[in-house]
Amino acid sequence: MASSGELIRRRERVVCRGVGRMSDMTAASAEGATITDADGKSYIDFAGGIGVMNVGHCDLEVVEAIREQAGKMLHASIHVATYEPYVELCETLVELFPHGTDTRAMLVNTGAEAIENAIKIARQATGRPAVICFTGAFHGRTLMALSLTSKLGYKLGCGPFAPEVYRLPYPVVRPRAGEDEATVSRRELERLRATFKDTVAAKDVAAIILELVQGEGGFNVAPKAYVEGLRKLCDEHGITLIFDEVQTGFARTGRWAASEHYGVTPDLSTWAKSMGGGLPISSVIGSARVMDKASPGTLGGTYGGNPVACAAAMATIRRMKALDLNVRAERCGTIVRERFEAIAARVPEVSDVRGLGAMMAIEFCDDGDPARPATALVKRIMDTCREQGLLIIPAGVDSNVIRVLAPIVISDQDLSRGLDILDHAIESSAPGSMRAPARKGL
């Protein structure tokens, strides 16, 4: 087997540069919350393959379900023949995520594909062209999804983008800068009303798409009053409300859906990542009233809802239930939040600690000033973590946020060990931590 160095050199010879690379990390095997590189070195995994491994790497029941289905049927295409794993998974999804009294689901392969299909459904259901999205949003790399994505680093030279996409500021609340949820919600809902007058008429808007907790955008959490207001405005104007739960879903926030924290039901929602336990599968779920407006043949794709991926997803959901993963996520989130708050009290470069459930992040800015993102510092911290045996990834438009997406099955011991490594890496990398007295009120 190739060493890490050889593997990276081989990659550089044949894999094009456009496929982004966060570091020289390699991976040969993984189990639970541990990942082992090509040189045999083990790491505590705080990345979870970008939020995919909530149920843990290579859960034995998930692996067994994959083996069993692989021996029966690898592929048929749902457009050619109806097979039980597809139907059974959709039955499970509509039960887990009811969108009103009558819910429908469809399956594709990736988060971006789910987004593409959700927008097509919203447009067919409303007969309108426009879509409203947000700053800091990440919805994927296919054309419509990329048009909705915010960070320019993902989009360089890829245009022209899809037309009729309008972007509003995400309702970011910074309590440390004296902001409160009510004021931000009121201000941003007012901005949306003004947008209907000066930018795009409400009667032309097919959908508003929102991440309740932004993933790549840096774990900003939308305030409840804003989400409730959005629901009301969408109802008033016949606009489809879409929640992108690709990163938040399947126990990451301590609920099956982040929307459960809000008590707000969208018309459509998108799912992927941890749904498949590591296999590529995604879904659009929505009220039958909206979903069934899409004409036959306009949705799906050859591989959508592959039977092996469906079997993996069914086993993943069964395991999440058996392990009570939502309760575990709440506990992991509390442990991480407490540690991050303690770090924030010592280190002046920490400008925010935020998140929901086990979706926690810590943000770094020079002297804690949100206008001066500490991108290089975060890179240094992550490199030090990797040297010390912790794999962790950044987030945020400026990549100045460190996020925790560890498999939720991680033991308390490994979680604490990982946080110790991170804590020491911050301590040794942040210049302010050496000179600052403990900060109050953080």
Ligand SMILES: Cc1ncc(COP(=O)(O)O)c(C=O)c1O
């Ligand atoms: C919220 C959200 N939506 C969509 C996507 C796109 O998913 P994929 O990379 O599977 O296309 C992502 C991926 O990070 C995401 O976090």
